[in-house]
Amino acid sequence: MSMWEPLLLSLRVAGLATILAVVLGLMAAVALARWRNPLGSVLDAVVNLPLVLPPTVLGYYLLVAWGARSPLGTLLDRLGIPLIFTWRGAVLAAAAVALPLVVQASKAAIESVDPELHDVARTLGRSETAIFFSVTLPLAWRGVLAGAMLAFARALGEFGATLMVAGNIPAKTQTLPLAIYDAVQRGDQDAANLMALLLTVSAVLLLVLIKRLGHTLLGDGTRE
Amino acid sequence: MNERPALQAHFQVRVPGFRLDFRLSAGPELVVIFGPSGSGKTLTLRALAGLECPQQGRVTLQGKVLFDSRRRVYLPPQSRRIGYVPQNYALFPHLTIAENIAYGLQRVPRAERQSRVRQLLRRMRLEGLADRKPAQVSGGQQQRAALARALAAGPELLLMDEPFSALEGSLREALRDDLRQLQLRTAIPTLLVTHNLAEAYSLADRLLVLIDGRVAQDGTRWEIFQHPATPTVARLVEMTNLLTATPLGSAETRGIVVDWEGIRLQINDRAALQAAGDLCLGVRPEMIRLGALNGEAPLEAMGPNVMQALVTGVQERGVDARVHLVVLPEGNPRRQLQARLSQPDVERLEITPGRRLRLTIPPDAIHVFRNHTQPRA
Incomplete structure (x- = not known):
């Protein structure tokens, strides 16, 4: 059995999950950085829940919420884009798990932008959305990118929630971690070794990249 | 003198542990708000700019109601046409000086935007610095760039918070004169906050003394220096x-x-x-x-x-x-x-x-x- 299929699937799932987590995570981070009220605290708890919840439990909740018998699941079924036991389910599971990492890094980065810049931008007549894209994001992107890379690493290794939501269907939803599990079960140590090494190398690579990003972030502040 | 003053403001802002009661009518003049630190000077400017919402009062600028607690009017800063220059200038560090100045001109057609930026660069003696980042220019140039950015959008009121505090002594005096000249030329009503007595005296004829969130005195500098309203004001003006x-x-x-x-x-x-x-x-x-x-x-x-x-x-x-x-x-x-x-x-x-x-x-x-x-x- 080839290991390229699980690898490509893993990269696709982790990539899409990261994009989803960054989009949702940025919105949550903006809201959290601005809402200093009970509503903010509730949102904070909800987005950070995947960090402390066992992945199987998280996967189970996703299954209940998006499953065939749920309103959301029925709707998606009718639209012809089923989620459960497809690669899309794997994306959803990985995004949910990666979300808190994006939110925390982005929130810290957004909060480190001088609020006076935002105030001045408002007096200059620019809308909140325009200010976000022209001031906040350009000044916070390093933190957001660091969060996105952490999210990608986490999504790449996702196992528990993915298994619950997407199952372990070879060539369909079998990502690299699931393939490693299968290989070990079969007693195919060579395949397990190779795939484990692959994941380890990519994890180390990401770590080095994040570290370098963090270095320039904490450096003397000069750009280019 | 039948004309109504451009700015008419009276409002009350309550924040935890502090209450500001502010009252001012101003024409196209430079008014210095003078007071010790913690007297509510910055809060006053922020409330006028719409960055802080007062609990009570009414603010009108050129006949337009910006805030009215009774009629529940509260215009966001975006629709007030008030230029705000905070104490540290708050230039956008990732944009060039020219991009900073153009920031409030997004709705202006490209050609006109460019010509306006060029004009302001020249007027504020920033030619040649258009493509520099704020960190690459001097403190005085940063101050002028922040002022140019505020003026670009054609404000009806200009608010400046301690504009000289980050500058060294000799530069301060030169820039004070610049600012007076600029204000006279543009005739935009300008409120300038300072806690520096010499600065308050040399900048404007009209002073407004703010102490503990209250207007302790509003008058010409002669009145305030020779006839302070209270012993507290007297001590403040030495x-x-x-x-x-x-x-x-x-x-x-x-x-x-x-x-x-x-x-x-x-x-x-x-x-x-x-x-x-x-x-x-x-x-x-x-x-x-x-x-x-x-x-x-x-x-x-x-x-x-x-x-x-x-x-x-x-x-x-x-x-x-x-x-x-x-x-x-x-x-x-x-x-x-x-x-x-x-x-x-x-x-x-x-x-x-x-x-x-x-x-x-x-x-x-x-x-x-x-x-x-x-x-x-």
């Missing part, structure tokens, strides 16, 4: 001699005679006539005249308010000096006065602690605080 005196009547001479710690003083301020009880008097230290004693002539014959004083201390402060004195005869420590003399005068009169001098308080230099009579201690 009217350091605050005296308590008892009126003795006004019959004998043209002036009014009072008793200050056993010394008879003649004052010309008519406000003393309305007072019942003890008066609170103020004398600016630079108004007190000192001279050498020439033994023979009796001091009383030399005019009103001439007395003998003993120098108790001299504080050199560069161009001038503070001289601490006690009025003779010795024995009453409350008869203290402070005079301010230029350095050459200090040397000419050989002022050193222990020296006796002739001291004169011109009757016109004595200010009477209205409504500040006090029971005698």
Whole structure:
């Protein structure tokens, strides 16, 4: 059995999950950085829940919420884009798990932008959305990118929630971690070794990249 | 003078532990808001800009209602047309000087935007710096860039928070003049906040003194320096001699005679006539005249308010000096006065602690605080 299929699937799932987590995570981070009220605290708890919840439990909740018998699941079924036991389910599971990492890094980065810049931008007549894209994001992107890379690493290794939501269907939803599990079960140590090494190398690579990003972030502040 | 003032504002902002009561009507002039730190100066500017929402009041600018608590009007900063230059200038660090200036001009067609930016760069003497980042230009250039950015969108009111505090001494004075000239040329109503007395004095004719969240006085700088409304304002504008005196009547001479710690003083301020009880008097230290004693002539014959004083201390402060004195005869420590003399005068009169001098308080230099009579201690 080839290991390229699980690898490509893993990269696709982790990539899409990261994009989803960054989009949702940025919105949550903006809201959290601005809402200093009970509503903010509730949102904070909800987005950070995947960090402390066992992945199987998280996967189970996703299954209940998006499953065939749920309103959301029925709707998606009718639209012809089923989620459960497809690669899309794997994306959803990985995004949910990666979300808190994006939110925390982005929130810290957004909060480190001088609020006076935002105030001045408002007096200059620019809308909140325009200010976000022209001031906040350009000044916070390093933190957001660091969060996105952490999210990608986490999504790449996702196992528990993915298994619950997407199952372990070879060539369909079998990502690299699931393939490693299968290989070990079969007693195919060579395949397990190779795939484990692959994941380890990519994890180390990401770590080095994040570290370098963090270095320039904490450096003397000069750009280019 | 029938025209309504461009800005009419009265509002109240409550934040935890602080309450601001602000009131101001201003035309196309430069008004300096002066007060110690923590008096609510920055909060005032933020409330006018719409960055802080007052609980009560009404603010109109060029006839447009920006805030009205009764009619529940609260325009966001985006629709107020108020230029705001915060204390650290808040230039966008990732944008060039030209991009900073153009930031508020997104709705202006490209060609016009570019020509306006070029014009402002020239007017603010920033040519050649258009493509630099804020961190690559000097403090004075940053200040002018922030001002240019605020002016670009054609504001109807300009707010500046301590615009000179980040600059070094010599630069400050040059930029103060620049700002005065610019304000006169553009005729945009401008409020400028400072806690620096020399700056307040040199920048504007109109001062508004803010103390503990209240407008303690609003008037010309002459009024505020010579006739502060309260002893607190007096201390703030360095009217350091605050005296308590008892009126003795006004019959004998043209002036009014009072008793200050056993010394008879003649004052010309008519406000003393309305007072019942003890008066609170103020004398600016630079108004007190000192001279050498020439033994023979009796001091009383030399005019009103001439007395003998003993120098108790001299504080050199560069161009001038503070001289601490006690009025003779010795024995009453409350008869203290402070005079301010230029350095050459200090040397000419050989002022050193222990020296006796002739001291004169011109009757016109004595200010009477209205409504500040006090029971005698």
